[in-house]
Amino acid sequence: MAIKRNKRFNAEIATSSLSDIMFFLLLFFIIISTLANPNVIKMTLPKAESNEKTNKQLITLSVTEDKQFYIDKELTAFDNLEQSLLAKLDPAKEQTVVIRIPYNLQVQDLVDVLQIGVKHNLKFVIATSAQ
8 A cells, every 4th residue: 555645845935035125125224214305504595385306416505594605615705606606616517506596595695696607608497395
């Protein structure tokens, strides 16, 4: 009498290490997303109904409430602002200068900065925050 043994092969996938890998990937992307824009000085921006995001080559020009000028986090005097800005620009690339100015500064301060762009035919964009 021949007795048949039931030898079934059960395929099994070990998924315990996959959850660890997914956790580390999630942690990595959270940390990287907080470092996405390191060239920003914290300030309260004017509010706008709609914001447009851009992926162009950007140079950040920040003006603080005490009228200190920063080009990509480098402190620059207003007298040297034009030369420093032109030194940062690459004529071979189409670059945009993002002006980050507090909402409570005078309009004349913004106009003084924008006149540099008009003089040298530069593209300026004013940064705003969503309402």
